[in-house]
Each structure stands twice: as structure tokens, then as C-alpha cells.
Amino acid sequence: MQKKQRRMIGGASKMERQQLGGGLGGGLGWNKVVPNASEGVVAVVGVGPGLGAAIARRFARERYIVAILARDLDKLMKLAEEIVEKENEAQVCAIRIDCSDPKSVKEAFEAVNSLGSVEVLVYNPNTPFPWPPPKFTDITAESFERSVMVPCLGAFHCVQQVIKGMVEREKGTLLFTGATASIRGGAGFSEIACGKFALRALAQSLAREYQPQGIHAAHIIVDGKISSPRNQDMPDATMNPDAIAEVYWQVHKQHKSAWTQELDLRPFSEKF
Amino acid sequence: MQKKQRRMIGGASKMERQQLGGGLGGGLGWNKVVPNASEGVVAVVGVGPGLGAAIARRFARERYIVAILARDLDKLMKLAEEIVEKENEAQVCAIRIDCSDPKSVKEAFEAVNSLGSVEVLVYNPNTPFPWPPPKFTDITAESFERSVMVPCLGAFHCVQQVIKGMVEREKGTLLFTGATASIRGGAGFSEIACGKFALRALAQSLAREYQPQGIHAAHIIVDGKISSPRNQDMPDATMNPDAIAEVYWQVHKQHKSAWTQELDLRPFSEKF
Amino acid sequence: MQKKQRRMIGGASKMERQQLGGGLGGGLGWNKVVPNASEGVVAVVGVGPGLGAAIARRFARERYIVAILARDLDKLMKLAEEIVEKENEAQVCAIRIDCSDPKSVKEAFEAVNSLGSVEVLVYNPNTPFPWPPPKFTDITAESFERSVMVPCLGAFHCVQQVIKGMVEREKGTLLFTGATASIRGGAGFSEIACGKFALRALAQSLAREYQPQGIHAAHIIVDGKISSPRNQDMPDATMNPDAIAEVYWQVHKQHKSAWTQELDLRPFSEKF
């Protein structure tokens, strides 16, 4: 594991971080930075500036050690810094992952697991939303294969990396981000829908297999556009990422006698 | 409105309550009892010792004025006292309602509305669960009609009593309790399923009509047995009513840019 | 049972029918009219000039004795004559029914059962489609109750009248007409949706209870407008009633090792 691949930020003063070389720097550095017991580790896979970052912030606020994972480590580092700025005491570790590459997933989760017990895995793949939707005949096989496999196979790999620990501890939460396309195959959206339907199937299968062992698996259908700098002009029609993240948090906090397997979320103004 | 039909308990010392005659005693008594602004009124229809009482407690804890409604005023009064015992400062009003009688619903909600603005309506009808389930040919027309209509027509009447105020205030939450039978018509469960499917339809229609006007309508599928003194021996297989009530509370608190229309809840151990 | 309530038409020359007085005229007249074994009786409840009549024609063509039932006996009589004109040898009996009145249902099915073994019950309630859809607050309790109960309670009563015979013969088919509103509670459509959701629940419950006893229960979601003289100008957007009726027939004919419980139908041009 090289410094290029992951960076720890937060949980220490800027100076301490600099002393630590700006990276995780091994278990020792880590122990020095975080002397107090935390709530465990949450790994958020697929972190961009919207929902992923909001989920990371939400769990950071609750004293979770937050591993944020995505493909572009530079952007991740910036996000990690933003999270630490907003949430004091946040302990955030930026880790590069390419979900389409099993080796990358494995390495990334070695880093995640080294942070402590993974209590929560949030799988929040970036779903490109082509507009206008392409004709089926214009979709290439490569694009189709990638669109279907990344969400679903990526989730498979990530879950494989954390599930054994959760089973041993009889405790854990798996949260999967769905979309409208998780329950509706629209014209022109076969790529997205195939991947999202498959991810929903995975979430259900995991819930049925692992919930009796104490591991909660939930699928959250985000049925609306998430607010971003690009759509600031339509506040009523878009979803506040912090509002969505709050729901992820609440689902994680559910008592094991009342677990949600699936819920939908949309703006009050949304037609559905 | 007579004292026989509703009783206010809590929000005052026992002596004050006795001075108030043990009942609501008009707006004056009320103002004296509750000098500080509260969060508004939550009306919980269908309150027994399990989920209904837990929901009432959960909202009481947040300084809502809680109206609990059911058919048996004596039992309601006892529940109201228990709620006040558990939640200090709780303001609970017990109001008799017979959901199968439009006149009773109207009178009950005149009392509810007199308590203040109804911010939340929780419709939590008691769903008798016949075991073993009867043969279809053994179901009488009277039983069938009642089983279908009470959940659905009762909800219709209750919503009619609060929706106009919510529309005016552009704010409000409607929460409906569903069950496994809301999405599955099982052998021998035609009575329950017809009523529960219909209630789900109502919740959806209301969501699509009123959410753009700022009123949140959600359907919560309780897919499991709720803990009660009768099933204390199977804690892993039953649902803690407080855990369920917490979810009602969280759904109510959702930001309007991320509203859930439907979610399921079941114990971790439940096969589904 | 009076002549006013049912009329038999077809299966005989016009002269014979006149001799029979234009009505069923008791078992004797019937035997005289239909000397050959038929395929049994199909009862189609809710017969208007569109789908109901088409289903009646489709089964008549297969030598079923067809009982058509609706509220207006005069209109029914005309439809019966039209069926006989289109399908030679058709044996059609028009029987008045008011599905909201248990006594009427019972009497109607005494007439139906007197025609022979009921092999097929088609429950095809007329679903009024209000346009524009009313505001929820403009729906009266009477209208709501009627809209919910007629489809569902009417079906309950009708099934009760035929199911015992089917169980004894270990054979029979129950076909229920659904609509878009069977699976979607749209804004302004709470009345229709509640009734249609409930009917779907009934169909499911009956399937799960009776299919193991040899009785097929299927729910057919008609997700589109049916062609009628009022919409002749939009042939691509409407559904040919004969095309729908063909599907009812095919579902009835399914081998018992491959039964459909639910299917949807819509025009090729329909957005969904």
C-alpha cells in the first residue's frame, strides 16, 4: 500500500497531519492520531462531492472513522479536507479504488480494514445518467458490459471484503444506493437499469442470507436528482444530499427488531 | 363533546389535572396547562398498548401534543396515564373514535383539531390476525365488508378531517401502518389483504396529490409480529414497538427534499 | 326468479326462442334448446358493450353457455342479441345483478348455477374513470365507500356463489379485470385505486388458497383505454376488446402445470 493510494486526514491538528506526512503512515501514526475509542469504521464507496461526501460527513459527525473511496485520489483528498473542515474531529481516510478491478478492491479494503472494524459499508456507485438516453442500437457492448457490471460486480467485491468480519462480530450494516432505474427499466435506460436491478437483487439476497446473522442490508432508492452546483436554480426539484445522508444514518441506527430492507426517497415536488 | 369521549392527561401536575376536572375542560384549561409553544398536535388513530402507544410516547417526547384515539375510552385513559408516567411533560389527550362511523370520526377530530394544528396523522388500525386463517367459504359478508372497509374508509374519514388544515399550512405528515398483507394476498388472508392493499393505494394517491403541496404521506409496512406480553418468550422474532415508533418519528422528520413514500420493517430474524 | 331478471337468448332459432317466450323459462325449455353437451357455463359479471361483451362472445364461440350479468337488463338483452348475431349457436343468458346487493348477487347466481356447472367466473366490474380526477377533498364518503366496496365486495359475493361447486369438481377458473390503478395509486384516483388494489389482493388470496385445489385464479391488468364508439379516432392508442378477450380465453385454457396469476395488457403505443 503506497501513500499515492490513500491519505488520512483529520482527527489531528494540521501540524500533526503534516508530521504524519499527510498519509496514513501505518498503524502507529494512526494510534497516535486517534487515541480514543471510536464507533468503528464506515467505508463509503463511490464518493463524489454530492451524496457520498454527505454520507461521509454524517457518519464522521457520529465519531465513526470514515474511509472514503473512489477512483480519483486527488479529488478524494480534497473531499476529505472539506469533510474535516465541516466536521471537527472527523477522521477521514481517502483511499483509491477501481471497483471494476478486483485487485484494486482488495487492496483498498486492506487499507479500510486496517483502520478498524468495518461497521458499515455504503455502496454508492456513481451512476452516469445519459441525457438524452441513447438508442439501444447505439449502445456498445463495452459500454453495456461496464454499466451492468461495475455497480453489481463492484458491490460483490466490496461486500466480500467486509462480510466475514461482520459475521464474526454478528454486527454490521450494508447500505446500497439505488435509483429510479432500480425498479423501472425505462426506454433508453437499459444500461443503467440492468445494473441497478442487479444491485437491488444483491441487496435482497444479502439481507435474506445475513440479517439472521445480525447484519443489516438495506437498499435505498434515490428517486430524484441530487442537488449540485449545476442545478442550484431548482431547489424544489432536487434533493439535498445531507437530507439523504440523514436517512442512511437513520437506517443504520435502526434497532435490529425493526430493520428496513428497502425504502424510496424523492423530493416533495417529484412526480412519480 | 362530552367528558366521556375525551380526556386530557399530562402536561401538568396531578393536582392541576384534578383541578382541571381530569378532562380537557376547554381552551382555557388547556392554555393554563401548556403555557409554552409545543410542536403541534399529532393524532394517533388506533392506539393499543403496542405500537400505537409507542408512537404516542415517541412524539410526546418531542413536545408534541398527542391525541390518542381508539374505540375503548377506558383503555385509552389507562394508556394515556402510562404515557405520561414514562414521558415527563407529555401532553396526552384520549379521544374515543369509531372509525366505522363517520359521525364518530368527525366528532373525534373536532376534539383533535381543538388541541391545535394537526401536524401529523398516524393511522394505525388494529389489524386482527386470524389464526388459523379461515377458509374463504367460511368468511361472512359482514366480516369481509368490515375488514375491508374499516382500514380504508376509516383512513379516508380521518384524512378528510385534517387535510384541509395541512394544505392551508402547506405542511403536515400522514403516516399509515401497513403489514405483510399490504403487498401479499396470502391464502386465508383475503379479508386483511383487501383492506391493507386498499390502504396502501390510499397512501399512494395521497402522496401523489399532496406531496407537491408540502404534505408528506408515507406507508410503513410492518412485516412482523410486534412484541406484546403474549410473546415475551420470543424476543428475537418480534418487533420492539419503540423501535418501530422511532422509524415513524424519523420519517416524519425527513427533510422535504428527501421523503420516503414506502418502507418495510421486520425483525432481523424474519424470513421474507 | 322472474323473467324480468333474466333472459336466455340464442342456441335456438328465432322461432324456437319466441316459443320459449324469450326467457329462460325453466330447465325444460333450456334442455330443449341445448340438447348437446356444452363446455359448461361461463358467468361474466359486469357486461357492457366493450370488454364484457367481447369476453362473452369469445367463450360463446367455444360452445360455453354464457351468462352475462349487469345492472341494466334491457341493455343486457340487447347485448345478448348482438352476441348471438355474431356468434352462431351462441347460448347467452342475460341476468340482472346488482353487485352492491348481496341478495341480488345470490339470486343472480341461482340463475347462473341453474344453467349448469360454472366453469369460469369473469369478474369485470365497470370502473368509472373520472376525468379530470377529483380533488381528494371533493370526494364524498358515499362515493368513496361505493367505489371501494363494489369492486371488491361484489367480487367476494360472486366468488362465494361459485367456489364450492368448483372445489367439488376440482376445476374452475376465476378471472378478475384489473387496471392501471390496480398497481398504482395516482393523484386523484384514490377511489379507483383502493377498490382495484383490494380486488387484486382478493385475486391473490384466492389463487393461493384454491389453486392447489385445481381452481385457477388470475388477475388481468388492463393498462389502457378500451376501444369504444367514443374513441374510434385513435385506433393506435386504444385496446381492441376482442384482443383482450382472447387473452382471457387463453388464460382460462392454460394447462394446470403452467398457470398465470397476473399479467398486464396495454396497447403497443402506450407509455408506461
Add this chain to the structure above:
Amino acid sequence: MQKKQRRMIGGASKMERQQLGGGLGGGLGWNKVVPNASEGVVAVVGVGPGLGAAIARRFARERYIVAILARDLDKLMKLAEEIVEKENEAQVCAIRIDCSDPKSVKEAFEAVNSLGSVEVLVYNPNTPFPWPPPKFTDITAESFERSVMVPCLGAFHCVQQVIKGMVEREKGTLLFTGATASIRGGAGFSEIACGKFALRALAQSLAREYQPQGIHAAHIIVDGKISSPRNQDMPDATMNPDAIAEVYWQVHKQHKSAWTQELDLRPFSEKF
């Protein structure tokens, strides 16, 4: 295209076939063999001795030229001969396909398209049903990837090969075989469910894109075990492949004003 990869059987006397060298032998030989107009070509992908063969027989009976496709050409040849034996005049062409290999799919469909206009594509992938279902942690990435992709990506490739011709002719039918796992992710069935959910999404997307252009896309959920020599002892619990195939045929024959997008099929005795 080599003889090893496809074989035409039927539609000619044994002697004629021998003269044709036992293979398709080019357009000329074909024209000689089939002088009369047929109903067009149906391509059945995923043909084993059960449902695939039954579908092939059913369409052969209606004078369709039937292309049967699967991986093992020797087994396919035997099936083709059996089909011809059962259905006189059947014209069956056995074509090797490996749905996981785009090049193989392309070559196979060059052969299919050379037979005439493809009116119907039946995509009926062999779904291995592991028993007992494996633990999630015992599933290898290779197995998972293959299980998800073959059904869905294979369907993508096959549809791509026929859809343009259908669009040009404004006519065609796409039939996809689903399973219980298409709508339920069971414990231990993540592999199957992910692939089957994805296939269902594809069928929906295609229906919404192409039905307005005259091409019918339907998803048939086969919710039960299909009869085979291995389960002859439980006739009530298994599905007759001919009974299922009949439904495929009927769905294909549906009038374009009343198209089914999805239906389920199960034995009368099945619990669901």
C-alpha cells in the same frame, strides 16, 4: 460459417437432406428445400431438451423456420432431429452459440438472419440452479461475473443482432425467460437473482423503447420446476414444457392493441 457450426434438419425428405450434405448449404439449397412461404424465422437461444425444445416445436408447428441455438452442437442436432420427428414439415436449423462470446453471437445470428426475417427472438438462457445454494462468501468472482453477465449481456448481444431488422419491418417479438429469481433475491441466490433481475430490466427497457415501433417485448416468469426425466415422479409439482411453450406462442400472437409485458407461470400446486 462452417458445417460444424450449424445444421439444418427437416423441411425435406431424408434423401434431400443427404443431398444437401446435412447442412444449410447456402441460400440455394434452402430455397430448394422450402419452396413455400413460411411465417418467418424464430430464433430460440438457449435450447435444451426442456423448455427450449418445446418452444421450438410449438413454433415449428405453426410453419415458422426455427433456429435453435446453444453451445453444444451435437446435442442441438439431436434435439433438431427429435423436433422434426414430432412435428412433420418442421424446418429446424441447429446453430452453435456461445452467448458469452460476442463474436460467436454475431456469427450465429449471421446464420439465423440468412434463414429469413427473424420474427421472433426467444431468449431462454439456461439458469443453473445450485442446490443447496452456496454461501455468499463461497461464491467466486469468476462465477459471479459469469452468472450475472451471461443472461444479461448475452441477451444484449442477441437483441442487437435482430432488432434493426424488426424496426425496419415494424414488426417482431422478443420473449425473455425469467424465473422466481427475477423478482426475488433469495438467500444464497445472489448470482442467479442479479442476472435475472438484470434481464428483466432489459426486457422492460426494450418494451418501452420498441413497442411504439411495433416490436413486442415480453418477460415470462417461470416460477416453478420444469418437468424433466429427473423429476418424473412429481408430476403435480412440475411444469410441462409444452404448456409453457404454448404461453410463449400465445404471447407472440397477441394483437398489438393488447400486449403483455410480463406474466408469471407456475404449477397449480406451487406455493408462492
